[in-house]
Structures are given as C-alpha cells and as structure tokens.
Amino acid sequence: MELLMNKQALANALQLVSKAVAVRTPKQVLMGILLEVHPDELVATAYNLELAIQTRVPADEETGLQVRQTGAIVLPARYFGEIVRKLPDTQIHMRVDANYMTEISAESVEFHLHGIDAEEFPELPNFIGYESMHIPAHTLGRLIESTVFAAATSEVRPALTGVSITSDATQLTFVATDGLRLAQHRVAHPDLPERHVVIPAKSLSELSKILPEDDSPVEMVLTPSHGLFVLGSTRFYTRLLEGSYPDTSRLIPRSARTQVVLPGDAFLQAIDRAALIARDKDNHMVRLEVEGDTLTVTSHSPEVGNVSETLHALRKEGEDLQIAFNGRYVIEAVRALDAAEIAIRFNGANQAFVIERSGDPSMLQLISPILWRS
Amino acid sequence: MELLMNKQALANALQLVSKAVAVRTPKQVLMGILLEVHPDELVATAYNLELAIQTRVPADEETGLQVRQTGAIVLPARYFGEIVRKLPDTQIHMRVDANYMTEISAESVEFHLHGIDAEEFPELPNFIGYESMHIPAHTLGRLIESTVFAAATSEVRPALTGVSITSDATQLTFVATDGLRLAQHRVAHPDLPERHVVIPAKSLSELSKILPEDDSPVEMVLTPSHGLFVLGSTRFYTRLLEGSYPDTSRLIPRSARTQVVLPGDAFLQAIDRAALIARDKDNHMVRLEVEGDTLTVTSHSPEVGNVSETLHALRKEGEDLQIAFNGRYVIEAVRALDAAEIAIRFNGANQAFVIERSGDPSMLQLISPILWRS
Numbered sequence: 001m002e003l004l005m006n007k008q009a010l011a012n013a014l015q016l017v018s019k020a021v022a023v024r025t026p027k028q029v030l031m032g033i034l035l036e037v038h039p040d041e042l043v044a045t046a047y048n049l050e051l052a053i054q055t056r057v058p059a060d061e062e063t064g065l066q067v068r069q070t071g072a073i074v075l076p077a078r079y080f081g082e083i084v085r086k087l088p089d090t091q092i093h094m095r096v097d098a099n100y101m102t103e104i105s106a107e108s109v110e111f112h113l114h115g116i117d118a119e120e121f122p123e124l125p126n127f128i129g130y131e132s133m134h135i136p137a138h139t140l141g142r143l144i145e146s147t148v149f150a151a152a153t154s155e156v157r158p159a160l161t162g163v164s165i166t167s168d169a170t171q172l173t174f175v176a177t178d179g180l181r182l183a184q185h186r187v188a189h190p191d192l193p194e195r196h197v198v199i200p201a202k203s204l205s206e207l208s209k210i211l212p213e214d215d216s217p218v219e220m221v222l223t224p225s226h227g228l229f230v231l232g233s234t235r236f237y238t239r240l241l242e243g244s245y246p247d248t249s250r251l252i253p254r255s256a257r258t259q260v261v262l263p264g265d266a267f268l269q270a271i272d273r274a275a276l277i278a279r280d281k282d283n284h285m286v287r288l289e290v291e292g293d294t295l296t297v298t299s300h301s302p303e304v305g306n307v308s309e310t311l312h313a314l315r316k317e318g319e320d321l322q323i324a325f326n327g328r329y330v331i332e333a334v335r336a337l338d339a340a341e342i343a344i345r346f347n348g349a350n351q352a353f354v355i356e357r358s359g360d361p362s363m364l365q366l367i368s369p370i371l372w373r374s
Numbered sequence: 375m376e377l378l379m380n381k382q383a384l385a386n387a388l389q390l391v392s393k394a395v396a397v398r399t400p401k402q403v404l405m406g407i408l409l410e411v412h413p414d415e416l417v418a419t420a421y422n423l424e425l426a427i428q429t430r431v432p433a434d435e436e437t438g439l440q441v442r443q444t445g446a447i448v449l450p451a452r453y454f455g456e457i458v459r460k461l462p463d464t465q466i467h468m469r470v471d472a473n474y475m476t477e478i479s480a481e482s483v484e485f486h487l488h489g490i491d492a493e494e495f496p497e498l499p500n501f502i503g504y505e506s507m508h509i510p511a512h513t514l515g516r517l518i519e520s521t522v523f524a525a526a527t528s529e530v531r532p533a534l535t536g537v538s539i540t541s542d543a544t545q546l547t548f549v550a551t552d553g554l555r556l557a558q559h560r561v562a563h564p565d566l567p568e569r570h571v572v573i574p575a576k577s578l579s580e581l582s583k584i585l586p587e588d589d590s591p592v593e594m595v596l597t598p599s600h601g602l603f604v605l606g607s608t609r610f611y612t613r614l615l616e617g618s619y620p621d622t623s624r625l626i627p628r629s630a631r632t633q634v635v636l637p638g639d640a641f642l643q644a645i646d647r648a649a650l651i652a653r654d655k656d657n658h659m660v661r662l663e664v665e666g667d668t669l670t671v672t673s674h675s676p677e678v679g680n681v682s683e684t685l686h687a688l689r690k691e692g693e694d695l696q697i698a699f700n701g702r703y704v705i706e707a708v709r710a711l712d713a714a715e716i717a718i719r720f721n722g723a724n725q726a727f728v729i730e731r732s733g734d735p736s737m738l739q740l741i742s743p744i745l746w747r748s
Contacts, residue, residue, distance in 0.1 A: 079650070079678055086647050101679070109647060113679040273460050273483060276453070304453055305475070305487040 001071025002095040006064035013044045014081045021077040022048035029120045032074040051203045052237035072118035125226040131193045136215040143174045144208040146336040150183035151176040151201035162198035162241040181329045182366040195222045203238035256345035258318040264342045268334045270309045274299040275327030277307045286327035323349045324370040333365035375445025376469040380438035387418045388455045395451040396422035403494045406448035425577045426611035446492035499600040505567045510589040517548045518582040520710040524550040524557035525575035536572035536615040555703045556740040569596045577612035630719035632692040638716045642708045644683045648673040649701030651681045660701035697723045698744040707739035
C-alpha cells in the first residue's frame with residue numbers, strides 16, 4: 001500500500017472515524033483504524049463492535065489523494081491521529097513495508113509506525129437486501145436530541161439504555177425512558193417500512209455529533225441486529241439492543257386535571273435556580289405550587305438555605321395543585337423541547353405529568369413526581 | 375448589612391476572588407467569601423491561608439452599589455457564586471438578618487443562604503511599614519510564565535516548589551528549578567529594595583491569571599513571611615515558602631563547546647513530534663544529533679515505532695555532538711522563550727545545556743541531558 005494525500009484531508013477522515021475506536025480492550029486491532037486503499041479512493045474505518053464509522057476519501061484535486069499501490073493496514077488510532085495532526089500542513093506520503101511497518105512522511109519528517117495485518121480487523125455488519133428509508137439530517141438530529149438523554153444509564157434493564165425507534169406507513173417515533181421519565185418525539189413521514197428497533201443511546205449520541213445541521217438526506221437501514229446510517233460518503237453502523245421494549249403508549253395520560261401554559265425560558269430558569277439549592281440531594285427535589293395563574297417554585301436544603309420564585313401562567317385551566325419533582329429531569333425535558341411556550345398537564349400530586357411544546361403534540365416529555373406530604 | 379447592586383458587578387467580584395477559596399477543608403469559613411460593606415464600598419475577600427484575593431467595589435453608577443446598612447458576612451462560595459450567576463441580569467438586593475441568614479433577591483426570585491459570622495474569617499497578613507516596589511503588569515506576567523512551569527511539583531524539597539525572586543539596586547530575577555531543569559528570567563529595574571523570597575509556584579500561577587495584559591503598574595510588597603501584589607482595586611496576598619533556596623547561579627555554564635541558532639517554531643515542532651513517540655516512556659527521551667549545520671531529531675519506541683526529522687541551523691559554532699533529553703522539558707522551555715530564533719549552548723553529551731532567545735541573555739532555560747550510550 002502506498003499513497004500521497006493532503007494532510008488536512010487525511011486528518012479530517014481520521015477525526016471523523018475516531019469516535020468508533022475502542023478505548024480500552026485486550027484486542028489491539030479494535031484500537032486501530034483500518035485504511036483500505038483502492039485504485040480511486042481511501043476508505044478509513046473504526047469499529048469497536050458496538051458501533052462503526054467508515055468514511056471514503058476520493059482521489060481528486062481537493063484531497064490530493066494519489067494511489068501508488070493498493071492495499072490495507074490497521075494503525076493504532078491514538079498515535080496515528082496525533083502523528084497526522086502534528087505533521088506539516090502539506091502533502092503526506094504513506095507506505096506500508098514488510099512486517100506492516102508503515103512510513104508516514106512529509107517534508108523532512110519521517111515516522112515509522114507499527115501496523116497490524118488488515119485481515120485481523122473485524123467484518124462490518126451486512127445490510128444487503130434490506131430496504132432503506134430516507135430522513136433529513138436535521139430532523140434525525142432533533143429526534144435524537146429530544147429523546148436520547150432520557151434513556152437509562154444503569155444496565156439493570158438493558159433495553160432501557162437504548163432509544164426505541166418505530167416506523168410505519170405514516171410516522172417515525174423515537175421514545176426513551178429510564179423508568180422515572182420518558183421522552184417521545186414523533187414526525188409524520190409517509191411510506192416508511194414497518195420496523196421496531198432499539199438502538200443504544202450512546203450510539204445515537206455519537207451519530208448526532210457527526211450529523212450535518214442541514215436537510216441533506218440520511219439513508220437509514222435496519223436489520224434485526226444492526227442499524228446503518230449513510231451520510232454522504234460516511235457510513236455509521238450500530239449494534240441494536242436485544243430484549244423487548246416496554247409498551248410506553250399507555251403510560252401517557254390523555255386528559256389533565258390542571259393545565260398551564262408558560263414561557264419556556266422563564267420556567268427553565270426558575271427550575272434551574274431551584275435545582276441549585278436542591279443539587280446535593282439525591283433527587284434534586286423542587287416543589288411547584290399552582291394557585292390561580294400564579295406558580296411558585298421553591299426548594300429547600302437544611303444546610304444551604306432556600307429559594308422561592310413566582311411565575312405567572314400565560315393560561316391556566318383546571319384545579320390548583322402542589323407537586324414535587326426532580327428538578328434536573330424537568331430542566332433536561334424543557335431544554336429538549338426548546339420552545340418559546342410550553343404546556344404542562346398535571347393529574348394531581350401523585351401522577352406523572354406531561355410537558356409539551358404549547359400547541360404541538362409531536363414532542364412530549366413525561367415525568368414522575370416525587371411523593372411528599374404537603 | 376443591606377445593599378443593592380448590579381448583578382454583573384457582584385458576579386465579577388465573586389469570580390475574581392473565587393480562586394483563593396479553599397476547596398476542601400474542615401474549616402467551613404475558608405470555603406466562604408467574606409463580604410464587608412462600608413459606607414461607600416463593598417469588599418469581597420477569599421483566603422485559603424496559602425493565598426488571598428481581595429477586591430473592592432465602589433458605590434457608583436457603574437456598579438449600582440447602594441449601601442443601606444454596613445456590616446459583614448461570610449457566604450459559602452460554591453452556592454453564593456452560582457446563585458448570583460443564575461440571577462436575572464438586573465439589580466440585586468442583599469440583606470443579612472438574624473442568625474446570619476442572608477436574603478439575595480432579584481425581581482421575583484428570593485434566595486435565603488446560611489451565612490457564617492464574619493468574626494470567624496481569618497485576618498489577612500499585615501504589610502504596614504514595608505517598602506513597596508512597582509513593576510508593569512505585562513513584565514510581571516512574562517517573568518512568571520517563563521519560569522513557573524520549571525518549579526518542582528514533588529514536595530521532597532519544599533523550597534523548589536516555589537519561584538525564587540531576587541531584587542537589588544539594578545535588577546529583578548525570577549528562578550525556578552526542579553533539579554533537572556532550570557528557568558531564569560531577569561529584567562533590568564533600577565532602585566529596587568534588596569529582597570530574596572520564594573513564592574509558591576501555585577500562587578504565582580493564580581496571580582498570572584488575573585494580571586492585566588497591559589503595562590499598568592503592579593505594586594509588590596514583600597515581608598519575611600508574605601507577599602502582596604496590588605492591581606488597581608484588587609489585592610493578591612500569598613504566603614512565602616520557608617527554607618533556603620539553592621544558589622543556582624553556579625549551575626549555569628558560561629562557555630559552550632557547541633552553539634546552534636535555530637528557528638524557534640521549527641525546532642519546537644520537531645521536538646513535539648519526536649516526544650509523541652516517546653511519550654509513554656517515563657523520561658520522554660528524544661535524541662538530537664548535530665553534524666555540521668544539520669540537526670537530526672529522533673525518538674524510538676519498541677512498541678510504537680520511530681520518528682526522525684532533519685533541521686538546518688541558521689548558525690553553528692563548535693564541535694558536533696549527540697545528546698538525549700526529556701522532550702517535554704525542551705518543549706516547555708522553548709514555548710516559554712517564545713522567540714523567532716533560539717540559541718542552544720551545549721557542553722558535550724553529559725552536561726546540562728542552555729536554551730536562550732538568540733541575542734537576548736535575559737531569559738535562560740537550562741536542561742539536564744539523559745545519559746545514554748551512543
């Protein structure tokens with residue numbers, strides 16, 4: 001294997017795939033980046049068995065890629081990435097010689113790096129024969145952001161560490177829950193194949209980092225065991241989670257005994273201030289009292305002190321109430337909704353409550369209260 | 375104690391002093407910020423017994439400070455700082471009531487925070503009757519930056535964890551050494567009082583963060599036990615280190631068997647690349663070979679690979695040589711010099727070598743070689 005290419009093109013490709021490099025494992029090859037050189041492109045791949053990122057660099061004027069000899073090698077990601085970053089910003093020459101020793105040189109700098117036989121690199125999952133669907137990158141990004149934080153971090157119920165994705169003829173739904181709160185986001189989308197999968201939340205977080213902010217189409221392919229997302233010349237593979245995901249639809253209350261509409265920012269800031277006093281408590285307990293159209297947010301810590309703040313609802317329907325909740329959950333929920341106006345639907349102090357964008361039921365956050373004696 | 379003031383003015387004062395708050399200590403009062411309210415100013419102080427920062431906020435239009443009742447209180451820094459940061463950006467009202475409970479309110483937000491009796495706050499060191507000297511902030515900043523990194527981090531020889539500062543009728547000299555490398559920076563300064571003190575490197579690092587980038591004068595006062603730096607309305611106090619500092623002047627070789635002058639950036643990058651391969655070794659060993667006016671920088675790791683790079687000296691005098699050193703030390707030394715051209719003076723493979731700005735002996739970096747068989 002031998003090639004010439006611009007330093008920046010190689011550095012960009014390595015940075016892109018580096019998120020899928022295994023951090024600590026006895027299998028050294030998983031801590032490496034696979035480079036495959038074809039007559040007209042370089043393919044860089046990292047695969048930690050949970051997720052894989054693969055990107056293709058074409059031989060053209062912009063990348064400066066010139067292939068002298070095809071071939072493949074696995075190089076230790078930690079060193080390879082830093083070596084390329086620290087090289088002069090000019091043309092790089094790479095050549096693999098006997099015993100997988102790889103020369104990486106530019107100007108008067110010459111590195112030799114021990115590589116690993118490309119045959120040892122694991123095979124990527126196969127998606128041949130599976131139907132694909134297309135979704136704009138920006139929409140996919142919002143679906144992930146607005147749900148992924150609500151997935152469980154504990155491994156007690158493994159399926160809950162993922163985000164449940166359901167598609168059918170009319171819509172695409174993302175749901176995540178850790179058992180105490182739930183985030184759901186649904187977009188209308190005609191003609192999707194029917195699928196129900198659970199993708200590890202960690203994988204989706206990494207995917208969201210490399211999604212472009214625009215509406216370029218992302219191709220999504222789901223098999224019974226794996227998911228594939230194709231973004232231009234980059235392919236993102238993830239393992240799916242096994243085990244059944246709970247039917248969350250019946251957790252969501254349809255009616256409300258109290259409904260308030262609030263400015264999203266003012267409510268977020270009030271909860272953020274109250275959670276500050278409550279942060280040393282395990283459950284970040286914040287209390288909310290709705291009386292007429294006045295909301296009073298309070299929290300109290302015997303060691304630190306207390307805080308109280310009043311807000312006025314833009315609209316209020318139904319009965320007054322007092323409720324307590326984990327302030328951090330509410331902060332994350334309201335941030336995810338990212339709305340000028342939010343609507344909160346309560347069903348008494350001991351029932352889960354729903355936070356939505358006012359007038360927009362496509363996104364929904366459900367939070368369990370903390371039980372307390374008034 | 376009761377006052378009104380602008381949120382931003384209070385937040386700025388708290389941020390400034392917060393670096394001197396104790397992080398973990400059984401003495402709660404040291405984790406607090408002392409507020410003293412006088413008829414025409416607010417004084418905020420933090421003091422962890424090693425260093426203290428005190429700043430004065432005048433009652434004027436810009437700060438919005440209006441004193442309703444003088445007094446003093448100590449508030450827990452961790453909560454107080456965040457509370458103020460999270461308040462609406464408007465006028466803040468503070469009032470201390472019975473039992474040191476402190477109300478901090480703005481608009482419809484009202485915090486109550488448990489305070490501590492100001493009588494419990496330790497007294498700051500006294501500088502009355504000591505002569506002061508004045509030095510431009512930018513000069514003091516450069517003196518610190520170019521030496522402080524070379525101080526020892528191990529407490530085996532406590533004096534070496536500080537920077538030695540010597541002043542006399544003609545000059546001011548900063549020296550730091552950890553026993554393997556030494557940094558010295560000297561500026562001409564007429565009419566300074568004669569002093570020799572050792573200031574903890576940690577204190578100087580904190581001081582350099584709050585020094586303005588300009589040439590405003592900093593007043594410096596040294597007693598046998600403490601140092602004081604006055605920057606406008608802010609006072610920075612530090613404990614001095616006890617124990618004698620070694621006489622480092624005779625460590626510095628006056629002559630050279632080999633001298634090379636190099637472009638600073640190119641040399642820095644070459645050592646940085648070589649240190650990358652050597653980084654997993656305890657001593658970051660980089661080898662340098664000078665042959666004619668050609669320098670070859672190499673490093674080698676049995677597990678990772680190797681690197682080699684050639685540079686050309688702008689000027690070279692004296693004999694050829696091969697030498698090995700800790701690449702990280704050389705990187706820090708060359709960065710501290712921050713010079714377009716550097717001069718290196720060697721006295722054979724087994725003697726410490728000197729790196730200076732070419733043509734400027736005011737700053738000097740001395741580094742011990744690593745002994746190896748060629």
